[in-house]
Amino acid sequence: MSSSHAQSEEVFALVDCNSFYVSCERAFTPKFRGKPVVVLSNNDGCVVSRSNEAKALGIKMGVPLHHIKDLVKEHNVYVYSSNYTLYGDMSARIMRILSEFTPELEIYSIDEAFLDLKGFDHNALIAYAENIKETIYKYTSIPVSLGIGPTKVLAKLSNKVAKKTPTGVYSILHESDPVKTLKEFSVEDIWGVGRKSAEKLKAKGILSAFDMINATPSLVREMLTVVGARIQDELKGKSCISLEEAPKKKKQIVSSRSFGDLLTDIEPIKEAVANHATRLSEKLRQEGSVCNSFQVFLHTNAFRNQDVQYHGVATVNLPFGTNETNLLIGYALTAVESIYREKLNFKKCGIIGMEICPHDEAQLNLFADNKAELFRPMIKVMDEINSRFGTQTLKFGSCGVRKHWEMRADHKSKCYTTRFQDLVVVN
DNA sequence: TCTGGGGTCCTAGGACCC
DNA sequence: TCTGGGGTCCTAGGACCC
Numbered sequence: 480m481s482s483s484h485a486q487s488e489e490v491f492a493l494v495d496c497n498s499f500y501v502s503c504e505r506a507f508t509p510k511f512r513g514k515p516v517v518v519l520s521n522n523d524g525c526v527v528s529r530s531n532e533a534k535a536l537g538i539k540m541g542v543p544l545h546h547i548k549d550l551v552k553e554h555n556v557y558v559y560s561s562n563y564t565l566y567g568d569m570s571a572r573i574m575r576i577l578s579e580f581t582p583e584l585e586i587y588s589i590d591e592a593f594l595d596l597k598g599f600d601h602n603a604l605i606a607y608a609e610n611i612k613e614t615i616y617k618y619t620s621i622p623v624s625l626g627i628g629p630t631k632v633l634a635k636l637s638n639k640v641a642k643k644t645p646t647g648v649y650s651i652l653h654e655s656d657p658v659k660t661l662k663e664f665s666v667e668d669i670w671g672v673g674r675k676s677a678e679k680l681k682a683k684g685i686l687s688a689f690d691m692i693n694a695t696p697s698l699v700r701e702m703l704t705v706v707g708a709r710i711q712d713e714l715k716g717k718s719c720i721s722l723e724e725a726p727k728k729k730k731q732i733v734s735s736r737s738f739g740d741l742l743t744d745i746e747p748i749k750e751a752v753a754n755h756a757t758r759l760s761e762k763l764r765q766e767g768s769v770c771n772s773f774q775v776f777l778h779t780n781a782f783r784n785q786d787v788q789y790h791g792v793a794t795v796n797l798p799f800g801t802n803e804t805n806l807l808i809g810y811a812l813t814a815v816e817s818i819y820r821e822k823l824n825f826k827k828c829g830i831i832g833m834e835i836c837p838h839d840e841a842q843l844n845l846f847a848d849n850k851a852e853l854f855r856p857m858i859k860v861m862d863e864i865n866s867r868f869g870t871q872t873l874k875f876g877s878c879g880v881r882k883h884w885e886m887r888a889d890h891k892s893k894c895y896t897t898r899f900q901d902l903v904v905v906n
Numbered sequence: 907t908c909t910g911g912g913g914t915c916c917t918a919g920g921a922c923c924c
Numbered sequence: 925t926c927t928g929g930g931g932t933c934c935t936a937g938g939a940c941c942c
Contacts, residue, residue, distance in 0.1 A: 520910040527910075527942095543909045561910085588942045673940045704916065706940085733912050782909065829911090886910090 489718040490627065490652065491634040492594040492608060494577060494615075497622040497642065499590035500528035503569045504559050506620040507895045507903060515556040519544060522737050522886040523560055560888040566590075568896045572619055580611050585722045593631060595722045601652075608648040627652055631720045632713035635670040636660075636688065661689040661714075671710045676703050688714060728835070729766065734758040735829020739887050741780065742825045748777065749812055750879035755830040756811040757878060760804040763832060764862065769800035769851075771834035773807070775814040780826035791818030800836060801851040803858055808877055 496502060500518035505511050515532035519525065525543045526533075536554055538547055544558070551558060570589045578584050583595035599607060608625040615623050626638025627650035640660065641649035651657050667677035669688055679702045680686075685694050692714045700708040712719050734755040742748055752775060763770060778790040793814035801807065811830055861873045893901035 522910065525909055541909075543907080545907065546909090591942075671940070675939060706916070727914090729913085731913075735911065737910070780908090827910095 488597055489629050490596040490599065490604070491629070491631050491718075491722070492596050492611075493587075493626045493628075493631070493634040493638045494592045494594065494611065495624050495626070495638050495642075496573065496590040497624060497647075498528055498530055499570075499621070500559075500561065500566055501530045501533075502621045503566050504562075504892055505530070506569070507892070511557050515554055516559070517556060518559045518561060519890070521561060521888075522739065523889055524737075527561070558890050560891040562892050562894070564894045564897055565892065568894075569619060569621065572896075573615055573621060573623075576615055576618055577611070580607075580614075583722060583724065585724055586726070593634065593722055596627070605648055605650060605653060608650075609646060612647050623647065624649075626650070629716045630713040630718040631722075632670050632710055633716065636664060636668070639664070639668060658689060661692065662687050664688040666691055669710060669714070671706060672703075676707065679703065729768075730833075730835065732759055732762050732766075732770070732832040732835065733829060734762070735776075735827060735831075736886055737827045738825065739885055743822065745816070745819050747879070748819065748825060748828060749815055749877065751828050752777075752811050752815045752830065753808045753875065753877040753879070755828065756807040757804050757874065759830050759832045760802050760807050760858075761862075763802035763835070764858075766835075767838050768835050769802045769838050770797070770832035771800045771836065772796045773811070773833055774831045775811050775818065775828070776831070777815060777818050777825055777828040779823055783824065786824045789820055789823050791820070793818045799849045799851060800834075800838075802838065803851050803854045804861070805854055805858075805875060806851060808875055812877065 501516045504516060504518065511530075513532065514530070515536055515538075516530040517526045517533050517538060518528040520527045523544060525541050526538060526547070527541070529538055529540065533556060536550055536556070538550065538556070544551075547556075550556065566589060574584070574586050574592060577592055577594065581594050581596065585593040587593055596604065596607075604627060608627060612623050612625055615621060624638055624641040624644075624647045626634050626636065626641045627648075628634035628637045629652060633651050637649045637651045640651075641647055651660060654660055665677075665687060666672050666680045666685060667674065669691065672680070672691075680691065680694075680699075683694075683698065683702070685691055691699070691711060694711065696708060696711060699711050703710070709719050736751070736755070738747075738751065742751075759770075759773070772795060774792055774794050776790070776792045779786055779788050781788060795810050795814050797810065807830075815828070864873050865871065895901050895903055
């Protein structure tokens with residue numbers, strides 16, 4: 480693999496969309512450009528994306544909406560619920576543009592991609608990066624920043640500098656004084672160093688990225704395991720985290736959500752579980768996979784000190800791999816009954832599909848009647864109807880109608896790019 | 907008063923086997 | 925010089941990411 484090459488030849492770029500969710504909303508409501516805008520998490524709980532104007536007002540990442548109610552009112556901050564249909568489609572457009580600049584592309588998250596720019600003319604790299612940035616803005620109205628470095632960790636760090644640079648591009652490879660840059664970053668700014676690891680490092684006097692480079696390797700390894708050792712090498716310019724071009728096969732698929740309000744009775748909880756089982760089965764079918772086991776969990780709100788706390792988990796080993804909605808709902812409802820406890824205030828439930836494998840490689844079970852085959856044609860018809868007339872047009876009765884448990888989304892924008900009836904009208 | 911959802915990787919410890 | 929040792933598998937929990 481790449482180990483046969485000199486490590487110094489590696490060049491990575493990290494492309495990161497600026498305030499991605501906010502930028503997606505603004506792309507379709509230009510009147511909010513230059514204004515404070517925030518996007519909320521699921522359930523309209525807390526702030527997950529902020530425009531620069533919102534940041535300037537002191538609105539912090541992750542703050543609950545009601546904490547900033549006065550600020551929102553006073554400064555006319557525009558508030559959106561999350562619209563993942565819109566963000567997912569905008570993301571796909573950006574990734575498609577990037578893939579025209581280089582096929583060696585790793586889609587790292589909804590708003591980030593690593594590019595392998597090894598072999599590009601060193602002197603032309605910065606101009607190339609600026610061209611990428613301008614092209615994306617021209618076609619999508621989404622502003623991005625590019626950070627360039629000899630390793631992914633350093634490209635990530637460079638991107639943080641790029642975010643504060645007028646051109647939106649920065650390369651530590653082209654920096655005349657990289658030590659100065661490295662000293663400006665605290666250890667928790669490093670990709671892969673979280674709160675806990677930062678505490679341990681700081682206790683040993685390792686405060687900046689530069690300090691971490693110069694720390695004793697055995698000490699770093701002892702404190703942060705092999706993960707930390709790898710990060711230290713990457714900081715030194717030795718590439719050990721490679722580009723993952725093919726998306727990895729999912730090992731587990733989760734569908735979970737907090738309830739809009741606390742729940743105590745089992746009936747609405749069972750409805751929520753049935754909906755999660757439905758969602759899991761849909762995700763499995765999209766991947767062409769089945770799961771051979773799953774877990775159902777149900778827990779109380781850990782933030783409520785006055786409540787009795789409980790975290791129930793039930794694991795179900797299926798007699799055969801399946802992605803059939805009705806079968807998964809059936810097993811999931813039995814499982815939730817086994818972990819339900821009376822008189823508690825429940826906050827969240829969910830289902831985790833495990834032992835996932837492609838549908839055509841599913842293990843057959845000699846001793847169990849494989850009922851999955853029987854239901855396949857019915858499920859196929861349901862998928863077709865739901866795809867044509869909208870999700871949830873056809874669903875199982877156990878999923879309920881009134882949805883006492885459903886999350887809040889009071890400020891959602893339209894699906895401008897994926898629904899004909901939501902297309903923007905030009906006067 | 908309320909604080910999201912969906913993932914991966916690593917380690918430690920127990921069970922079990924030969 | 926020696927108290928059995930070495931290996932796998934599974935699970936729970938921690939940490940981190942966006």
